[in-house]
Amino acid sequence: MIEQMTTFVDALSRYPFLQNAVLAxxxxxxxxGVVGTFIILRGMALMGEAIxxxxxxxxxxxxxxxxxxxxxxxxxxGTIAALGIGYIxxxxxxxxxxxxxxxxxxxxxxxIVMVTSLGGTNVDVWHILFGNVLAVSRTDLWITFxxxxxxxxxxxxxxxxxxxxxxxxxxAKAIGLPTKWIHYILMIVLSLVTVVSLNTVGVIxxxxxxxxxxxxxxxxxxxxxxMLVLSSTFGVISAVVGVYLSYIYxxxxxxxxxxxxMAIFTFVFFFSPKQGVAIQWFRRLSTGKV
Amino acid sequence: MTQAIExxxxxxxxxxxTVLDDVSFEAETAQLIGIIGPNGAGKSTMIKAIMGMIxxxxxxxxxxxxxxxxxRKQIAYVPQRSMIDFDFPVLVEDVVVMGRYPHLKxxxxxxxxxxEKASDSLRAVGMEDYGKRQIGELSGGQQQxxxxxxxxxxxxxxxxxxxxxxxxxxxxxxIIIHLLRQLKAEGKTIFVVHHDLSKVETYFDTLMxxxxxxxxxxxxxxxxxxxxxxxxxxxxxxxxxxxxxQVVIG
Numbered sequence: 001m002i003e004q005m006t007t008f009v010d011a012l013s014r015y016p017f018l019q020n021a022v023l024a025x026x027x028x029x030x031x032x033g034v035v036g037t038f039i040i041l042r043g044m045a046l047m048g049e050a051i052x053x054x055x056x057x058x059x060x061x062x063x064x065x066x067x068x069x070x071x072x073x074x075x076x077x078g079t080i081a082a083l084g085i086g087y088i089x090x091x092x093x094x095x096x097x098x099x100x101x102x103x104x105x106x107x108x109x110x111x112i113v114m115v116t117s118l119g120g121t122n123v124d125v126w127h128i129l130f131g132n133v134l135a136v137s138r139t140d141l142w143i144t145f146x147x148x149x150x151x152x153x154x155x156x157x158x159x160x161x162x163x164x165x166x167x168x169x170x171x172a173k174a175i176g177l178p179t180k181w182i183h184y185i186l187m188i189v190l191s192l193v194t195v196v197s198l199n200t201v202g203v204i205x206x207x208x209x210x211x212x213x214x215x216x217x218x219x220x221x222x223x224x225x226x227m228l229v230l231s232s233t234f235g236v237i238s239a240v241v242g243v244y245l246s247y248i249y250x251x252x253x254x255x256x257x258x259x260x261x262m263a264i265f266t267f268v269f270f271f272s273p274k275q276g277v278a279i280q281w282f283r284r285l286s287t288g289k290v
Numbered sequence: 291m292t293q294a295i296e297x298x299x300x301x302x303x304x305x306x307x308t309v310l311d312d313v314s315f316e317a318e319t320a321q322l323i324g325i326i327g328p329n330g331a332g333k334s335t336m337i338k339a340i341m342g343m344i345x346x347x348x349x350x351x352x353x354x355x356x357x358x359x360x361x362r363k364q365i366a367y368v369p370q371r372s373m374i375d376f377d378f379p380v381l382v383e384d385v386v387v388m389g390r391y392p393h394l395k396x397x398x399x400x401x402x403x404x405x406e407k408a409s410d411s412l413r414a415v416g417m418e419d420y421g422k423r424q425i426g427e428l429s430g431g432q433q434q435x436x437x438x439x440x441x442x443x444x445x446x447x448x449x450x451x452x453x454x455x456x457x458x459x460x461x462x463x464x465i466i467i468h469l470l471r472q473l474k475a476e477g478k479t480i481f482v483v484h485h486d487l488s489k490v491e492t493y494f495d496t497l498m499x500x501x502x503x504x505x506x507x508x509x510x511x512x513x514x515x516x517x518x519x520x521x522x523x524x525x526x527x528x529x530x531x532x533x534x535x536q537v538v539i540g
Contacts, residue, residue, distance in 0.1 A: 041379075043375075160388075160394070160399070160400075161396070163384075163388075164388055164391060166378075167380055168369060168374060168388070170338075170343070170367065170369050171369065171388070173343045174343060174362070174365065175362050175363070175365075175392040176359060176362045176392075218379065221379055222379050222380075222381065222424035223381060223384075226379075227379050
């Protein structure tokens with residue numbers, strides 16, 4: 001264990017690609033932790049899943065057209081999916097989980113069709129789907145950094161609008177907050193988060209980074225600011241430990257990160273002081289109620 | 291004197307189905323008004339239409355003599371408890387301080403004064419010892435009092451309460467009705483969506499009977515007649531005892 005850590009630290013000091021990987025992981029951990037908190041509190045986990053898959057055609061399109069349109073393409077198809085889901089539920093009797101299912105798979109399939117139709121080009125579908133953290137460039141890092149800072153500042157500035165529209169959308173609407181806009185801006189942020197997480201965890205697993213650390217934090221606190229901090233912390237821990245494990249054991253980085261996030265969740269689920277399932281069981285046992 | 295609320299030929303429909311049909315009424319200030327009617331009668335819809343939260347087919351609504359978006363601060367809303375996620379990571383005092391949000395600029399944080407106002411409101415509903423509790427740790431009646439405290443903190447002239455007495459304890463109910471009467475005495479106009487017909491006459495001096503259209507509106511002792519009640523509830527009402535004025539919805 002000690003030896004492996006020394007190896008990792010040694011490699012970290014030597015290889016810029018590994019430094020970039022860890023930095024990207026930290027940024028993605030913070031970003032997903034913050035955005036994910038609002039996603040799960042708004043009951044939009046499935047929506048997050050949909051948007052993250054729906055960016056695929058946009059990403060493929062930007063690969064074809066060149067890197068300049070990378071974000072634009074992804075945000076475009078992500079937003080189309082978000083609007084499409086809203087449009088279907090508002091204009092028919094289709095429930096939103098079905099609308100999400102249709103667009104999630106549909107957009108994803110369009111992306112796959114686009115990739116496969118390109119044949120022998122340099123678009124590596126594996127990397128888009130599962131990430132390729134070792135390919136993170138300095139530019140990617142800067143973009144991720146800027147987006148993370150913008151998201152954190154927005155949450156700080158618009159904290160009261162966010163908490164009210166999430167907790168009590170009716171009052172938010174009654175006092176004139178633009179609840180629809182808040183919803184769609186969150187969807188756009190989701191598309192952005194997916195794109196910047198592309199190299200680290202990939203399209204398929206990014207939703208885990210949004211939902212798992214936030215859910216873990218949700219089990220541990222009764223206060224939103226603390227939940228935001230905890231969620232980001234779990235995101236960062238998952239990312240760093242995940243990159244470490246993937247380097248040492250030579251396994252897929254994105255998956256490794258998600259496995260760590262899941263392990264933390266599992267531990268907290270059973271052993272959190274207030275709501276832990278095992279803790280409650282022990283408590284009942286000691287009071288003789290089992 | 292300006293009316294608190296003027297509603298003129300208001301109609302609302304969802305998916306082509308008419309939920310509210312040609313409702314017109316005026317409410318003076320300083321009134322405690324009960325809104326009764328069966329499920330799907332359009333009670334919540336009407337509140338939301340008055341607050342400008344849903345598109346209307348036709349009709350005019352004026353609140354305190356103005357268009358609603360000019361007086362949003364002056365309208366407080368207490369939601370149905372079933373609409374709230376009580377697992378939300380928020381403390382009681384944080385909920386009450388939300389009542390101050392309409393008075394803050396978009397970039398402003400609640401000040402010390404806002405927090406003080408919030409704790410005064412919490413004291414008014416007898417919940418001052420629960421400020422640091424998570425909202426879901428309270429009983430239904432206590433939660434309802436917290437949301438009323440939030441409305442008090444808003445210091446608005448018009449209040450809408452959606453079923454505040456549904457499934458709460460007697461103490462909470464007494465505290466709430468006492469406060470509503472006090473607010474009325476201070477000149478506020480309060481609308482309460484209500485289900486329990488046995489309390490209608492004791493609680494409300496003005497009553498609105500709604501079933502897609504306005505069946506009756508006026509002084510409770512004038513409009514709350516067996517015929518109108520029966521019409522409001524599509525005849526699904528049995529009168530139990532004449533002298534106690536007990537009514538049961540069946």
